[in-house]
Amino acid sequence: MSSSNASTPSPSSTGPGPTSLQRFLRYVTPYRGVIIAAVACGVVRYLIPLLMPWTLKLLVDDFLVPGSARPHAELHWLMAGLCAAYALYAVTSYYRSYLSGLAGHRIIFDLRQELYLHVQRMSLSFFDRQQIGAVVARMTGDIASAQNFVGSALVNTAMDLSCVIVIIALLFAAHWKLALVSLAVLPFYAVISGVLTKRIRLKSRDIHHQLQEISGDLHEQFAAISTIQSFTHEETEAREFKAQSHRYFDTVMESVTLQSIALGATGFLTALGPILVLWFGAVEVWRGQLSVGTLMAFYAYLGMLYQPIQRLTELNLILTNSLAAMDRIFEVFTIYPDVQDRPGAAAVSRARGEIVFERVAFQYEGREPILTDFSLRIPSGTTVALVGPSGAGKSTLVKLLARFYDVNGGRITLDGADLRDIRLKSLRQQIAIVTQDPILFSGTIAENLRYGNPQATDEELRQAAREAFCDTFIGQMPKGYETEVGERGVKLSGGQKQRLAIARAFLKGAPIVILDEPTSALDAESETLIKQALIRLLQGRTALIIAHRLSTIEHADQVVAIEGGRIVEQGRHEELLAKPHGLYRRYASQQILR
Numbered sequence: 001m002s003s004s005n006a007s008t009p010s011p012s013s014t015g016p017g018p019t020s021l022q023r024f025l026r027y028v029t030p031y032r033g034v035i036i037a038a039v040a041c042g043v044v045r046y047l048i049p050l051l052m053p054w055t056l057k058l059l060v061d062d063f064l065v066p067g068s069a070r071p072h073a074e075l076h077w078l079m080a081g082l083c084a085a086y087a088l089y090a091v092t093s094y095y096r097s098y099l100s101g102l103a104g105h106r107i108i109f110d111l112r113q114e115l116y117l118h119v120q121r122m123s124l125s126f127f128d129r130q131q132i133g134a135v136v137a138r139m140t141g142d143i144a145s146a147q148n149f150v151g152s153a154l155v156n157t158a159m160d161l162s163c164v165i166v167i168i169a170l171l172f173a174a175h176w177k178l179a180l181v182s183l184a185v186l187p188f189y190a191v192i193s194g195v196l197t198k199r200i201r202l203k204s205r206d207i208h209h210q211l212q213e214i215s216g217d218l219h220e221q222f223a224a225i226s227t228i229q230s231f232t233h234e235e236t237e238a239r240e241f242k243a244q245s246h247r248y249f250d251t252v253m254e255s256v257t258l259q260s261i262a263l264g265a266t267g268f269l270t271a272l273g274p275i276l277v278l279w280f281g282a283v284e285v286w287r288g289q290l291s292v293g294t295l296m297a298f299y300a301y302l303g304m305l306y307q308p309i310q311r312l313t314e315l316n317l318i319l320t321n322s323l324a325a326m327d328r329i330f331e332v333f334t335i336y337p338d339v340q341d342r343p344g345a346a347a348v349s350r351a352r353g354e355i356v357f358e359r360v361a362f363q364y365e366g367r368e369p370i371l372t373d374f375s376l377r378i379p380s381g382t383t384v385a386l387v388g389p390s391g392a393g394k395s396t397l398v399k400l401l402a403r404f405y406d407v408n409g410g411r412i413t414l415d416g417a418d419l420r421d422i423r424l425k426s427l428r429q430q431i432a433i434v435t436q437d438p439i440l441f442s443g444t445i446a447e448n449l450r451y452g453n454p455q456a457t458d459e460e461l462r463q464a465a466r467e468a469f470c471d472t473f474i475g476q477m478p479k480g481y482e483t484e485v486g487e488r489g490v491k492l493s494g495g496q497k498q499r500l501a502i503a504r505a506f507l508k509g510a511p512i513v514i515l516d517e518p519t520s521a522l523d524a525e526s527e528t529l530i531k532q533a534l535i536r537l538l539q540g541r542t543a544l545i546i547a548h549r550l551s552t553i554e555h556a557d558q559v560v561a562i563e564g565g566r567i568v569e570q571g572r573h574e575e576l577l578a579k580p581h582g583l584y585r586r587y588a589s590q591q592i593l594r
Helices: 020-063 072-120 124-129 132-174 176-183 186-223 225-230 234-286 292-333 394-401 424-429 445-449 458-467 471-475 494-508 524-538 573-577 583-589
Strands: 355-363 369-378 383-387 409-414 431-434 512-516 542-546 558-563 566-571
Touching (some): 020 132, 020 292, 132 176, 132 186, 186 234, 186 292, 225 234, 234 292, 355 394, 369 394, 369 409, 394 512, 394 542, 424 431, 445 458, 445 494, 458 524, 558 573, 566 573, 566 583, 573 583
Parallel strands (some): 383 542, 431 512, 512 542
Antiparallel strands (some): 355 409
8 A cells, every 4th residue: 555645735736736635635535435335334324223123114014013924034034034134244343444544544655755745844933933742743742633624524435325325215214204304403503513513613722722832831841840840830830720721611612612512502493393293193092193113113224314413413523523623733734944956066086175154244034134244265175263242143054054044145155056956965965964962862872873874884883882982881881782761862962962953963974063162061071081082083084063162163164253254364373373352362352262
């Protein structure tokens, strides 16, 4: 069974786009055969019980009336046939449940995978605007709600509708006057559905939005729990969470009220119909216009009629929630990455490493410009250190180099080619990044190292660990390279995490290395080991170093002092220190550089 290949519309397309339901149905199309089979099994499963009331009519009117001449053999064949029908009922019940579950889970699997890949391709600006918890909520809770559409709406609705049609036909075949009486309440179902459905759907969207906000805030707070506790803001955050939960509770109860009204009204109509049938049917029996067996069968069919109608009313609520979830899911698909490959962008096998910033201008969305007319040439194989106050634009430069963002003006070139003319994946394969707080994933040391090169052999893994001075502490761990590091590497010290990040960069073997304050928060012993590892790592590579410690950058080929998004000074470490009133000298004297 192949997965869905449904694609989102091009951002350049014009005119009204497809609705969320239409887009969702694209994921259903590859599994329409499975769904049709599930519906067919469900229809058979629902129609088989319709044999029971008619059997009851035959028993009462033909076999149990005094003086009946029907042979007993016919009775035995009738009941044996009913047993066989219910054996088929069991088989179709299994396949209806299995096939509808298979289709639903496969469709959601495809949708979740495509949503995951779409979010992964988003630019950093998307994550600047979105809470991570909110994005996760759409990939879990909203998709689970959308899954109900397949099992409950597509399959069950078809079964219930077929059942209703057949039962109505049987009612008219049994007694057309009683049938009209029994159906008199159905228009009221339509009125209730039309009035309440829209309001319930709007409330459902509000519930999903509020739950997304709660999920996002919780994710943010638990990630920063140490900060909350250090500032003793537990009670403040708890009060805000309580207020937020109250708002969510009020919205949920409004939705519950609407649903209760709908279910209560339909429950009354479900009871009213049979009462009218018994009333009118009893009069017909007195008049000799209706047999007792027919009235019993009619009453049984009527009960079967209102059951699927009741389910259809409940399914309408499920469908409303599913459609609201679909709207939220496909809202994400309408957002496209700010950073994309240009048409005709080429791949780079291995860059030489010459980097040129040509009159670069950049500002983050809704903020003041960070860089204005910034120009810098970094020859291949050289190490350049970037220094300056916080907010000067140092980290922005390396983000632009990796194309996490695109420049607003000017351009950046690699070996003479505009970065936007290089395929994004190919460009980032040329760059290894070691940050101040390296990110490690839950898993083993070996798995985290192989993030730099999934095809690395065990020997290459160990060699990279030796180059980064990791092998000693790894060897002291109970399971060595198979030791679990915990979420974000919580089981390791800062120095150990930093050396693993450097080993990962060794494994990647990229010609360009970015070091973002790699030793700013380490003790002296760890800093010494990491400095030695970095010297090895940078040999023969182009490197950009952001650092606040002189010891980290004193061996750089070039030091660039940046202030206000512009280059203020540029030269070697010794040259800049020799300037009595220079910015670099002032930083050093203030021990911003140590």
